[in-house]
Amino acid sequence: MELLTLPALHRMAICGGTHGNEMTGVYLVQEMARRQKEEGEKAWPLPIMLVLSNPQAIKQCRRYSETDLNRCFTSAILSTPTTDSSPYELRRAHELNALLGPKDSKEAVDILCDLHNTTSNMGVTLISYSLDEWISLHIYKYLKMKMTSVPVRLFMVNIPNNEAYSLESVGKNGFSLEVGPQPHGVLRADIYNYMKEALELAIEWISLFNSGAVIEGGEVEAHLFHKSIDYPRDPDSQQISAAIHPQLQDQDFCCLKPGDPMFQCFSGETMCYKEDECLYPFFVNECAYYEKGIAFHLARKTTLKIPSVKVQIEDRGTS
């Protein structure tokens, strides 16, 4: 198996509250900050920056104040100066880019983990916006091996980094941890425990990697974004005219086959999936996606080969 050497991960950032009503990340970051204050550098094997990304939205317990912060990190948006009258989240995106980036520069944090919740039944899902960011893929592989009480999946979207719009694209490496189902504005202990365990394992992997061990690659199962499906809507009012069918509700990552029910109309009619290809639905009935015209995403399942990795030995003069 191919062995790839990669730079050490010296600096990590963990962000919560990028959406202010996704409670687990908010409370986990606060708890980690409390621990960091108590234990100082001994808290974790590497320095971690803990950030509450959207304080205003957190205070209001809303997804966002004026615009979705997690769509504000494209290179184009980050290079356009803001003014005092720019939307709050645009200004905040620039602040976060200065703090954790700048995106695409050598000053950016080595790894950025952004914590999210979903109302969908997605267990622990690691989201990566790049097909060959081996660090994130290895962390996924490690989580999948070690976490036994909850399903762990990988969802990938292939976007060039400058077009990647979410917060974790600011780091040299980055991924989102999406854990559900949890209603927005609610803090569930089981979901908190899963996210805490996933984070601790991610940190453990990073420490193992930094120590110089060879970390074996292999094959991992991944779900690659294909397309989104909207609700049926009333042509005049644009109000939804159906709900996710009971047989699709909570069936994230279960194969949707031709003829399977998708929506149950209020009129009683069932709408079925009519395409030929079996695809994998996820973000099924995510609250925040009603306004984005998304009832669920569909993905293709694939197997990725990831190389074995080892940390680069650093030249003393440059580290």
Next chain:
Amino acid sequence: MTSRCGVCCFNEARRVAIFGGTHGNEMSGIMLVNMWLKNGAEIQRSGVMTKPFITNPRAVEKCTRYVDTDLNRAFTPENLSAPSADELPYEVRRAQEINKTFGPKGSADAYDVIFDLHNTTSNMGSTLILESSTDHFTLQMVHYIKKAIAPASCPVLLNEHPLLKYSTSRSVAKHPIGLEVGPQPQGVLRSNIFESMRVIMKHALDFIELFNNGVEFPPCSVDVFKVQERMDYPRDTNGNITAMVHPDLQDCDWEPLNPGDPMFQTFDGRTIPYEGPSPVYPTFINEAAYYEKQQAFVTTRRETLAAQAISKIEQ
């Protein structure tokens, strides 16, 4: 209401309202009422005028619980009698309008029955909420609905607590009933929850039609959960919560919570047990909207209420 030989007699229930959107992000009621506003065939019953109504349209538009203040706490005597003014919070003005249309609260002109459709993030199933243990009409209705949907269960929550009882939008009617169906996240529409609420409304309206047609309902008993106490999250001196509902209590609405059972889990993993003197039946466990109301869950105790026979007053 009159009485003859142990039978409570009530006027026919001619005017019935179904409220949705009292909280603008509780989607089942909103979608049902909007559906019935377009086509009300399903809710028509002979001899009954059934009016579906969106109580808080501004909150519904923003998909938020409320705009200025919780509408479902706004129907206090003070609010309803305050001089109408633009400076009043939106929901207080709205409460006054609703009281004019469907009330006045406490008067002979008030609507006979109001059903108020709600969702909760708690695992409460299809819960019916009563505000009085002596309204035999609603007790009989609730008994009818429970029998109709059996073996599926339909817990009944009675909130007569002098301090914890609140002034609901439905309290404008002579016979108010709350429908609380969950678990459903705010802002989300789940098909199974939508259908459960729809079926309960069907049985409720069937009952009213039978009653109006002269059916006498014999005495019966109704098992209820009576609200006792509000339990808040543990908090620090700044008012921030320091623990979460324990995984063993989460989703266990209506199941007994015994002294010593896990109640909360701190962020660093420690268990805080329930230390009350006797078992209680918790509900509204981890309702999203109640963090700001200092409520992790509410405790109840089981009671059996006796409902007298009822029939309509012969004109």
